[in-house]
Amino acid sequence: MEKVINAENISYTYKKGVKAVDNISFHIGKSEVLGFLGPNGAGKSTTLKMLIGFLNSQTGKIDILGKNMAHNTDEIQAEIGVCFEEKNLYEDMSAIENLKFHASLYGIKRPDVNAILKKVDLDKRGKDKVASYSKGMRQRLMVARSLVNKPKILFLDEPTDGLDPVSAKAIRKVIREEKERGASVFLTTHDMLEADKLSDRVAFIDKGKIAAIDTPDNLKHEYGKRTLKIRYQENGQVKEEELSLEAKDIGKRIEEIRSQYKLHDMHTEEATLEDIFIQVTGRGLE
Amino acid sequence: MNRMLSIVKKDIKQMFSNRFIAAITFLAIFAYALIYHLMPSTVNETYKMGFYAQKGRTAIEKVMEEESEEGLKVEWASSTKELKKMVENKDVSAGFSVTFSKEGKPNARLYVSSETPKEIKEAGEIFGREFAYSLTGNQLPIDVKEEIIGTDMVGKQVPLRNDMRMMFLVVVFMVEFFALADLLAREIEQNTVFAILVTPVNKFEFLASKTITGVSLALFESLLAAAFLNILTLDILLPLLVLLAMGAFLATSIAFIVGALSKNAVSVIAWGTVFMMVLIIPAMVVLFPGLASPAVKAIPTFQLVTALDGVINNGLALSEFSAEIAYLAFANVVFFAIGFLSFRRRLAV
Numbered sequence: 001m002e003k004v005i006n007a008e009n010i011s012y013t014y015k016k017g018v019k020a021v022d023n024i025s026f027h028i029g030k031s032e033v034l035g036f037l038g039p040n041g042a043g044k045s046t047t048l049k050m051l052i053g054f055l056n057s058q059t060g061k062i063d064i065l066g067k068n069m070a071h072n073t074d075e076i077q078a079e080i081g082v083c084f085e086e087k088n089l090y091e092d093m094s095a096i097e098n099l100k101f102h103a104s105l106y107g108i109k110r111p112d113v114n115a116i117l118k119k120v121d122l123d124k125r126g127k128d129k130v131a132s133y134s135k136g137m138r139q140r141l142m143v144a145r146s147l148v149n150k151p152k153i154l155f156l157d158e159p160t161d162g163l164d165p166v167s168a169k170a171i172r173k174v175i176r177e178e179k180e181r182g183a184s185v186f187l188t189t190h191d192m193l194e195a196d197k198l199s200d201r202v203a204f205i206d207k208g209k210i211a212a213i214d215t216p217d218n219l220k221h222e223y224g225k226r227t228l229k230i231r232y233q234e235n236g237q238v239k240e241e242e243l244s245l246e247a248k249d250i251g252k253r254i255e256e257i258r259s260q261y262k263l264h265d266m267h268t269e270e271a272t273l274e275d276i277f278i279q280v281t282g283r284g285l286e
Numbered sequence: 287m288n289r290m291l292s293i294v295k296k297d298i299k300q301m302f303s304n305r306f307i308a309a310i311t312f313l314a315i316f317a318y319a320l321i322y323h324l325m326p327s328t329v330n331e332t333y334k335m336g337f338y339a340q341k342g343r344t345a346i347e348k349v350m351e352e353e354s355e356e357g358l359k360v361e362w363a364s365s366t367k368e369l370k371k372m373v374e375n376k377d378v379s380a381g382f383s384v385t386f387s388k389e390g391k392p393n394a395r396l397y398v399s400s401e402t403p404k405e406i407k408e409a410g411e412i413f414g415r416e417f418a419y420s421l422t423g424n425q426l427p428i429d430v431k432e433e434i435i436g437t438d439m440v441g442k443q444v445p446l447r448n449d450m451r452m453m454f455l456v457v458v459f460m461v462e463f464f465a466l467a468d469l470l471a472r473e474i475e476q477n478t479v480f481a482i483l484v485t486p487v488n489k490f491e492f493l494a495s496k497t498i499t500g501v502s503l504a505l506f507e508s509l510l511a512a513a514f515l516n517i518l519t520l521d522i523l524l525p526l527l528v529l530l531a532m533g534a535f536l537a538t539s540i541a542f543i544v545g546a547l548s549k550n551a552v553s554v555i556a557w558g559t560v561f562m563m564v565l566i567i568p569a570m571v572v573l574f575p576g577l578a579s580p581a582v583k584a585i586p587t588f589q590l591v592t593a594l595d596g597v598i599n600n601g602l603a604l605s606e607f608s609a610e611i612a613y614l615a616f617a618n619v620v621f622f623a624i625g626f627l628s629f630r631r632r633l634a635v
Contacts, residue, residue, distance in 0.1 A: 052484055053484075054480075054484070073488075074486045074488060075486075077484060077485055077486050078485070078486045080484075082484045084477070084481070084484075086477045087476075087477070088476060088477035088478045088480055088481045089476075089478070089481075090296075090300065090476075090478055091476070092300060092303050092304070093296075093299075093300070093303075101292065101296050102481070102485070104288070104289070104292035105289050105292060105293075105482060105485040105486065105487050106485060106486065107288060107289070145481070149485075
């Protein structure tokens with residue numbers, strides 16, 4: 001698989017001695033969505049800043065699109081799109097003006113701003129000043145702005161954090177469309193469910209180190225315990241029993257319940273990414 | 287270069303979409319022009335002298351008619367006391383009395399107020415001697431009641447409104463540095479700078495584009511003000527452009543310093559006011575020469591105002607102010623380096 005991002009042994013320690021990223025390595029393939037998951041202060045933002053050229057890794061190297069980030073920052077920045085967590089739009093300008101200005105920084109003279117705004121359902125409000133936008137609309141505009149140069153890699157920092165369901169859905173749709181277009185996506189998020197739905201692979205980062213990195217299915221398979229939950233009626237009361245799918249006598253027990261009691265329902269249950277994160281790192285995301 | 291021009295275009299649009307900045311920029315220029323055109327364009331050079339003669343008033347009046355002194359007007363007092371009052375009330379520039387002792391010995395006396403400039407006192411002495419001679423036929427010892435060493439206020443052909451133009455131009459630069467400092471501080475406060483720096487635009491290009499915005503706007507506005515203030519003439523166009531460009535560069539440098547020190551619009555006003563209060567003092571020197579202390583002369587706007595005054599009001603060549611220009615250029619480099627580097631630090635992630 002073609003690696004569009006290849007980070008090898010990268011680290012960053014701030015001046016106050018805080019080691020934010022500690023010798024991590026990972027890669028992202030073409031058209032791949034990598035979910036970067038971790039609690040606050042885990043090192044997600046510092047990693048992102050190194051990948052977009054705002055900070056220089058103090059060890060190792062970062063290659064983006066086959067070029068070394070430290071020596072080709074401007075060239076690489078022309079090929080990527082970034083949506084920051086903090087809102088940073090020109091509020092006294094309209095959405096169209098914001099997009100046109102941003103496009104001009106890439107040397108794009110006539111960007112199709114209406115098509116871009118349509119992607120995030122803002123085409124009807126394009127002429128309005130950003131100051132009049134809701135939080136969700138601003139976030140959608142930030143995502144739209146990151147698309148003006150048709151980036152080969154999209155960096156999204158908590159894009160759906162605290163958004164209404166409509167805005168969050170619009171952003172998820174954009175991520176899927178960008179993946180289909182052939183773009184790779186580096187997605188940092190708190191939302192495990194979102195990461196599970198959108199990511200081809202997820203990386204768990206904690207205390208500056210990657211604790212685990214794999215596809216959601218593989219992680220669930222490796223770390224999660226898969227169970228079968230059976231509910232049945234005994235003396236008019238509903239009772240519940242949880243059986244491990246790996247247990248050797250599972251078939252015998254199911255048969256016992258079925259023959260002795262009235263079966264209410266039964267279904268398999270697999271671990272969530274959040275369960276696995278807790279299992280791997282020993283702590284939750286908050 | 288195109289990327290930088292995009293930022294400049296955006297900045298100018300953004301600056302003037304801020305109604306407060308737009309209002310104070312252009313309304314102020316129009317206000318200066320209005321004040322300038324409402325003020326008198328000529329200087330009243332008529333010299334008014336009070337006179338009291340215990341006797342022989344007719345002889346003096348006769349001399350006046352014969353000589354018909356141009357620019358001299360005599361106001362007669364009926365007593366020494368009245369003459370002193372006229373001087374005190376500034377009804378006349380100086381008072382001259384000729385009295386006689388019991389023995390008939392003439393006694394001439396010149397009265398000037400504490401604010402009377404030296405030249406008026408000297409002129410009063412000359413006129414007084416002439417009249418006293420015609421009255422008594424003798425050279426009389428003139429007893430100067432009070433001598434004040436003051437600044438040149440008489441015989442000066444430059445009207446006050448022309449002097450005020452230097453102050454107006456400096457104020458235009460002050461307004462401009464407020465506007466640019468506000469824009470710089472907002473880029474940091476609203477994190478928009480990072481949206482720019484994640485594109486192929488690097489820190490140097492970002493700062494260079496802000497410099498272009500600041501210098502070009504300040505220069506344009508000062509030229510607009512100069513046009514309204516009747517300064518923009520072909521014969522001084524080149525020296526004027528040089529001096530205004532230096533002023534625009536100084537304003538931009540100060541804007542970088544204020545922008546680096548400020549976190550939001552309120553702190554821009556606070557820090558900007560501190561700088562403005564210092565930089566505006568030299569602009570007052572043309573109006574009040576007594577302000578020109580060594581400390582005031584060290585403020586770079588003093589060199590700017592001195593050179594502008596010389597070129598605009600006195601028609602002197604730019605080469606006459608090579609020391610001032612060298613000082614101003616040095617100050618520009620120092621302030622720009624401080625401003626550029628300190629604002630660059632604010633761009634650290």
